[in-house]
Amino acid sequence: MKRSTLLGLGALVALGAGASWALGSGDTIYVRARDTRVFKDPDGARPIGAPLQPGDKLVWIEQVKGTKFHKVKTAKGVVGYVLFNTVSATAPKTEVVVKQDGAHHIDAQASAAYGAAARGLTEESRKSAAHAPDPEAAQKAVEDLQRVEAVIAKKVKGGGR
Amino acid sequence: MRLTLALVGVIAAAGPCANGPQLPGALGDAARSLNETREDAREVANASEKLKAVTGTAGDAVNRCDRLRTQDIALDEERTIGEAAAIQLAAANGGILIGRNVDDPANAPTIALNQLGTKLAALSERPHLAWTFSILDSDTVNAWSTPGGLVFVTRGLLKKVENEAQLAGVLAHEIAHVTGRHALNKYREVKVEQCRNYVAAGIAGKAASAVTSKLAASFGSDLGHLDFRGAEDVLANMGASVAAALQHEKFDPKQETQADYDAMSLLVLAGYQPAEYAKFLGMLPDTFQHDTHPPKQERIANVKSILNQFAKDPLRSPGAPYGPEQGYTADPISPALAAL
Numbered sequence: 001m002k003r004s005t006l007l008g009l010g011a012l013v014a015l016g017a018g019a020s021w022a023l024g025s026g027d028t029i030y031v032r033a034r035d036t037r038v039f040k041d042p043d044g045a046r047p048i049g050a051p052l053q054p055g056d057k058l059v060w061i062e063q064v065k066g067t068k069f070h071k072v073k074t075a076k077g078v079v080g081y082v083l084f085n086t087v088s089a090t091a092p093k094t095e096v097v098v099k100q101d102g103a104h105h106i107d108a109q110a111s112a113a114y115g116a117a118a119r120g121l122t123e124e125s126r127k128s129a130a131h132a133p134d135p136e137a138a139q140k141a142v143e144d145l146q147r148v149e150a151v152i153a154k155k156v157k158g159g160g161r
Numbered sequence: 162m163r164l165t166l167a168l169v170g171v172i173a174a175a176g177p178c179a180n181g182p183q184l185p186g187a188l189g190d191a192a193r194s195l196n197e198t199r200e201d202a203r204e205v206a207n208a209s210e211k212l213k214a215v216t217g218t219a220g221d222a223v224n225r226c227d228r229l230r231t232q233d234i235a236l237d238e239e240r241t242i243g244e245a246a247a248i249q250l251a252a253a254n255g256g257i258l259i260g261r262n263v264d265d266p267a268n269a270p271t272i273a274l275n276q277l278g279t280k281l282a283a284l285s286e287r288p289h290l291a292w293t294f295s296i297l298d299s300d301t302v303n304a305w306s307t308p309g310g311l312v313f314v315t316r317g318l319l320k321k322v323e324n325e326a327q328l329a330g331v332l333a334h335e336i337a338h339v340t341g342r343h344a345l346n347k348y349r350e351v352k353v354e355q356c357r358n359y360v361a362a363g364i365a366g367k368a369a370s371a372v373t374s375k376l377a378a379s380f381g382s383d384l385g386h387l388d389f390r391g392a393e394d395v396l397a398n399m400g401a402s403v404a405a406a407l408q409h410e411k412f413d414p415k416q417e418t419q420a421d422y423d424a425m426s427l428l429v430l431a432g433y434q435p436a437e438y439a440k441f442l443g444m445l446p447d448t449f450q451h452d453t454h455p456p457k458q459e460r461i462a463n464v465k466s467i468l469n470q471f472a473k474d475p476l477r478s479p480g481a482p483y484g485p486e487q488g489y490t491a492d493p494i495s496p497a498l499a500a501l
Contacts, residue, residue: 125244131397
């Protein structure tokens with residue numbers, strides 16, 4: 001594929017590849033990346049306002065031609081620019097949690113708060129190793145996975161949440 | 162789940178066979194056999210009556226099991242079954258390459274892999290999961306993901322990749338299976354099978370297996386949600402089933418197509434040259450994931466089709482073309498990973 005044909009793909013994918021619709025000024029788009037910054041100018045130099053989180057709604061204003069930025073307005077009324085790959089035309093997928101009064105669909109932010117990002121194996125999965133076909137190998141896998149989780153939390157940017 | 166909880170009662174009600182009068186020799190054996198046969202018949206009749214009283218008909222019970230096939234899986238259940246499957250998948254594929262403690266220099270490959278993986282996952286449709294990327298100590302060329310966001314690549318696969326974009330393609334494909342909840346379909350089938358086994362045991366008036374009985378007792382709500390606390394043997398059993406399915410069964414072709422589409426999208430979003438993924442597939446032996454994925458040539462054709470789709474799309478999105486200065490990268494793989 002020619003380089004020139006690839007150059008325009010990023011924003012296309014970010015805002016709905018293959019979609020048969022077109023966004024119009026005033027439409028709602030969604031934050032897809034954690035700690036998304038809104039910038040004063042379409043250059044990524046000066047962030048304004050607090051970081052946004054997955055699922056936050058934005059009003060789409062326009063794409064700034066020749067750049068990687070979209071002009072948006074936040075729920076707090078701040079007008080600024082966001083990188084194309086931090087937003088999406090569709091909301092992040094919801095999750096299901098079970099509470100005492102039944103099952104509920106929750107959004108991305110609530111998922112994170114609920115513990116979707118909690119690191120470490122659950123007690124029941126750790127204990128399940130003793131009942132695996134090869135308990136010794138399974139127990140070692142448990143210990144190794146726990147160390148992987150610990151390494152991510154301490155050594156990988158964003159891994160510890 | 163009311164049905165299965167009620168079935169526990171049905172099974173519990175089926176007591177041991179009563180002994181007949183003591184007669185000598187073959188006559189006694191025949192009499193005991195006859196009594197046991199009559200007792201079995203009575204138990205079957207009793208169990209069937211109780212089952213009907215609870216569920217209406219056996220068909221209703223089976224239908225209720227089938228509903229598990231379309232029910233949502235709760236987040237904690239997904240993560241738990243994913244972990245259980247991951248443990249057994251790792252145990253069966255050489256174990257995990259990781260240092261002895263958090264500060265061990267041997268962790269460098271895992272850190273590099275997770276830096277790449279978490280960057281991709283943050284752009285996915287489920288950025289909030291606790292994504293975990295691990296290296297399996299195996300010479301085979303393969304990659305898997307389990308529900309909840311646990312992704313594995315083998316050391317053999319890492320030796321094959323020529324650049325970071327190719328590895329990103331592999332990870333993005335696995336991420337897409339998780340965001341699409343594809344492996345959960347395999348888990349749902351396991352649940353349906355266990356539920357049906359339980360119903361069948363109830364109809365036959367026989368005690369269900371220990372695993373199935375515990376499973377039935379674990380159904381905690383009308384959602385069919387499984388709480389595995391105190392039922393770790395059930396979890397191990399079902400985790401083994403999911404791990405086996407991931408290693409030996411194919412995903413739905415539509416899910417594979419979707420996973421490739423989502424993977425290519427993630428590559429573009431992250432700035433990686435998506436054509437490198439097609440190139441990597443072409444470099445692999447025909448046996449690569451042949452048990453679980455479409456034939457290699459079919460996958461390559463699909464990926465190329467997606468690339469063409471991207472290129473030919475009329476760019477109805479208002480964001481295109483944005484014209485990044487640097488284009489898409491295919492930088493060398495991290496030295497820590499290349500050294501494996």
